[in-house]
Amino acid sequence: MSGEEGGKLHVVTADHISRTRRRWGSGIVWVSAALLVAVMLLQTLDGIGYLSLGFETWRPSLYAYLLWSTCLCASQVMIRGEHGKRTLFVLPAALFVISMVVFPLLFGFVIAFSDWNLSSPDGRQFNGLDNLRQMWGDSFYWNALGNMVWYSAAIMVEYAIAFGLALLLNGQIRARKFFRVAFLLPLMLSPVAVSWMVGKSMLEIRFGPIARFLRWIAAEPSVDLPAPLYYIGMLSHEVGQWLGWASPSFFGSAAVARAMIMMMDAWTFIPFMMIMILAGLQAIPRELFEAAEVDGASRWRRFWEITFPLMLPVSVTAILIRIIFKLKLADIIINVTSGGPGGATDSVTSFIFREYRDRSNVGYGTLLAIFYLVIIVIAMTILMKLAERWMKPRY
Amino acid sequence: MAAQIFKDSEADRNYRPVWYLGRGLVYTVLIVWAIVCLFPIFWTITTAFKAAPDVMQGNIVPWVDFEPKWLGWRSLGLSPETIGAVSTVREEFLKRFWNSTIISISASLLAVALGSCAAYGLSRFNYRFGFMRNSDISFFFLSQLILPPVVLALPFLVLYKSLALLDTRIGLILLYTLTVLPIVIWIMRDQFSSIPTELEEAALVDGLSIWGAFVTIVLPIALPGMVAAFILSLVLTWNEYFFAVLLTSSTAKTLPVMVASQTGSQGIAWWAMAALSFAAIIPLVIIGILLERYIIKGMAAGAVK
Numbered sequence: 236m237s238g239e240e241g242g243k244l245h246v247v248t249a250d251h252i253s254r255t256r257r258r259w260g261s262g263i264v265w266v267s268a269a270l271l272v273a274v275m276l277l278q279t280l281d282g283i284g285y286l287s288l289g290f291e292t293w294r295p296s297l298y299a300y301l302l303w304s305t306c307l308c309a310s311q312v313m314i315r316g317e318h319g320k321r322t323l324f325v326l327p328a329a330l331f332v333i334s335m336v337v338f339p340l341l342f343g344f345v346i347a348f349s350d351w352n353l354s355s356p357d358g359r360q361f362n363g364l365d366n367l368r369q370m371w372g373d374s375f376y377w378n379a380l381g382n383m384v385w386y387s388a389a390i391m392v393e394y395a396i397a398f399g400l401a402l403l404l405n406g407q408i409r410a411r412k413f414f415r416v417a418f419l420l421p422l423m424l425s426p427v428a429v430s431w432m433v434g435k436s437m438l439e440i441r442f443g444p445i446a447r448f449l450r451w452i453a454a455e456p457s458v459d460l461p462a463p464l465y466y467i468g469m470l471s472h473e474v475g476q477w478l479g480w481a482s483p484s485f486f487g488s489a490a491v492a493r494a495m496i497m498m499m500d501a502w503t504f505i506p507f508m509m510i511m512i513l514a515g516l517q518a519i520p521r522e523l524f525e526a527a528e529v530d531g532a533s534r535w536r537r538f539w540e541i542t543f544p545l546m547l548p549v550s551v552t553a554i555l556i557r558i559i560f561k562l563k564l565a566d567i568i569i570n571v572t573s574g575g576p577g578g579a580t581d582s583v584t585s586f587i588f589r590e591y592r593d594r595s596n597v598g599y600g601t602l603l604a605i606f607y608l609v610i611i612v613i614a615m616t617i618l619m620k621l622a623e624r625w626m627k628p629r630y
Numbered sequence: 631m632a633a634q635i636f637k638d639s640e641a642d643r644n645y646r647p648v649w650y651l652g653r654g655l656v657y658t659v660l661i662v663w664a665i666v667c668l669f670p671i672f673w674t675i676t677t678a679f680k681a682a683p684d685v686m687q688g689n690i691v692p693w694v695d696f697e698p699k700w701l702g703w704r705s706l707g708l709s710p711e712t713i714g715a716v717s718t719v720r721e722e723f724l725k726r727f728w729n730s731t732i733i734s735i736s737a738s739l740l741a742v743a744l745g746s747c748a749a750y751g752l753s754r755f756n757y758r759f760g761f762m763r764n765s766d767i768s769f770f771f772l773s774q775l776i777l778p779p780v781v782l783a784l785p786f787l788v789l790y791k792s793l794a795l796l797d798t799r800i801g802l803i804l805l806y807t808l809t810v811l812p813i814v815i816w817i818m819r820d821q822f823s824s825i826p827t828e829l830e831e832a833a834l835v836d837g838l839s840i841w842g843a844f845v846t847i848v849l850p851i852a853l854p855g856m857v858a859a860f861i862l863s864l865v866l867t868w869n870e871y872f873f874a875v876l877l878t879s880s881t882a883k884t885l886p887v888m889v890a891s892q893t894g895s896q897g898i899a900w901w902a903m904a905a906l907s908f909a910a911i912i913p914l915v916i917i918g919i920l921l922e923r924y925i926i927k928g929m930a931a932g933a934v935k
Contacts, residue, residue, distance in 0.1 A: 244754040244827050244831070292794040293793050293794075294794055317840070320839070320841060321751060321755045321757075322751075322757070323841075324750055324751025324755070324844075325747070325748045325751040325757060325767065328744040328745065328747065328748035328771070328811065328815075329748070329770075331744060331807070332774060335805070336774060336777065336782070336808065339782055339785040339789060340781070340782075343781065343782075343784070343785040346784065351788075353788075353791075403656055403660055406656065408657070408660065413664075414660055414664060416919055418663065418664070419918055419922055419925065419926070420667055420671065420918050420919075421670075422865070422918075423914040423918040424671075424869070424911050424914065424915075425886050425889075425911065427889050427890045428674075428886070428907045428910050428911045429670070431889060431907050432674045432904075432907055436673065436677065436903070436904070437673055441686075442686050442688045443688075444669075444673060444688060444690065502667075502670075510926050510930060511929055513926075514929070556775075559775055562776075563778050563779060563780075563872075565779075565872055566871045566886075569871075569872075569875075569890075570890050583778075583780065584778060584779070584872065587780050587784075588876075591784065591876075597784045597787065597788060600784050601785065604780045604781040604783070605781060608777070608778065611776060611778065615776055
């Protein structure tokens with residue numbers, strides 16, 4: 236993303252590459268490419284039914300593709316010598332990503348405009364814009380998209396908590412290492428395990444510890460208690476009653492269920508933001524604070540006038556990355572609520588997952604996913620442009 | 631002992647209680663959040679040693695509230711009495727555990743290998759692939775991070791079916807490598823750009839080739855960054871669920887899929903589920919405690935420029 240990179244290591248090399256070596260280099264690429272085309276052609280013909288060569292799978296094409304990629308890499312060195320060796324640093328990764336992303340995406344565009352039920356024997360049927368029309372009328376999909384906005388909005392709260400924790404960890408405290416490890420641990424846990432540990436077990440209504448705790452707060456205090464404790468008890472009783480904690484339900488109503496999913500997701504990902512912010516805080520030179528302290532700025536002003544503005548670039552990076560991760564949110568929803576009640580907690584990913592599970596229609600699901608991708612790309616581009624403008628220092 | 635010469639002034643002594651109050655508040659918040667972070671893990675561990683009545687009564691502290699029992703571990707075939715006997719559940723569990731281990735380690739290694747090379751090249755040389763220059767290539771790699779898995783999932787399902795890669799470890803390894811590659815490149819690019827190029831120049835003058843200089847001089851220096859990238863990849867791939875549940879059914883099924891498939895069926899045997907979840911999270915918890923330094927280093931890369 237930064238403009239100035241590369242071109243640091245200038246090496247002048249005098250390669251003498253013979254004609255034959257060069258010819259061999261381009262030769263292997265073309266021969267392997269021809270082989271790849273031939274194999275794919277044969278397989279296509281076989282697939283359509285013109286020929287019957289008895290191919291079970293498309294593996295031969297895959298092997299031909301791998302051979303061609305290897306030849307392409309080798310030919311770089313054969314043709315261009317030292318420069319080819321430099322290309323070899325990036326080429327394998329680039330080939331890998333292109334073959335794993337670009338081809339499936341193109342393929343996805345084809346699937347998206349077809350009716351393809353994997354369990355039916357008819358195979359793929361092109362159905363034009365039918366999927367698009369169906370999507371337009373699919374209120375559950377739009378609802379899931381709306382939920383994603385809610386989920387993304389929750390990031391601001393996560394950010395505030397993460398910032399607070401990072402400030403505490405950056406302060407002068409004892410047992411810093413213990414707290415850092417403890418705060419980091421939720422990030423290590425798999426969302427599936429979290430959805431069982433927290434979503435199913437701890438949030439169990441009858442005997443889960445959280446429900447028990449809430450009921451304890453909402454319970455009427457015993458009369459034997461000394462007066463101050465009794466009044467605190469009465470207060471918590473009233474508040475608890477008002478919040479409906481006497482008989483808590485976590486996945487009954489739409490808003491509460493969504494908040495629960497947000498909390499579980501926040502629990503696993505707050506450490507991530509916290510660590511990024513902590514790294515940013517540690518990079519701020521001490522002298523700035525000392526100067527401000529000498530000038531008599533209060534703690535509060537020091538935070539808003541020095542820490543926060545200096546942390547802006549890091550904060551924006553952390554929030555953008557967090558948004559990217561949030562948009563992939565699915566595991567917890569699939570395992571805890573499977574979208575319920577009534578689609579209130581659905582994320583786009585979990586919705587498409589269920590759509591596929593229930594009807595095994597690949598075509599419609601892919602169209603929904605690609606539409607989602609388009610929205611994400613547009614939204615992220617706008618956000619990044621805004622962030623760029625916003626992050627410019629204003630002095 | 632000489633008499634005390636410097637004494638706190640009146641104003642300083644008034645300041646003390648405020649200071650103590652502030653400290654108290656800070657530690658309260660820290661401890662409360664530590665409990666929030668650790669209690670679910672503690673709850674899972676203790677539930678794995680409970681029996682039905684203990685779960686119903688919501689007992690919390692072992693040996694005080696309840697007597698630990700091996701019930702959950704027995705149903706997994708991992709308790710002291712059953713460890714010697716034949717157990718199909720244990721076989722199944724170990725198979726999934728082994729799958730997860732193989733897949734996450736190979737995917738992370740592959741991603742670190744591919745990503746380190748790419749990041750090194752991008753931080754050192756000028757490239758022109760068609761219209762793409764270095765910053766475009768970097769952006770191309772990093773932009774893969776935005777791609778939600780659901781976009782790739784269904785096309786891959788169909789592609790893997792025709793390539794006979796469905797329900798194979800290699801299929802998942804390739805896909806996982808793809809998902810963590812942008813993160814590895816991000817971390818490693820940061821790492822390499824902090825290494826001075828003079829080192830390689832000296833090595834090149836001494837007669838090493840460019841790859842020789844990379845392997846023998848640069849990589850050892852960048853090793854901490856590589857470890858950080860490897861561990862982060864390991865965490866992400868070990869925990870991955872979405873692709874695994876779509877693309878595997880029996881042979882290559884991973885541990886998260888096994889944990890998830892247990893939740894709905896056969897009522898809920900709390901103790902068995904807790905034991906299984908615990909076994910699924912414990913490798914990463916240990917890694918988190920032992921290698922916390924590297925994880926923090928990895929995530930801090932790119933945050934600070």
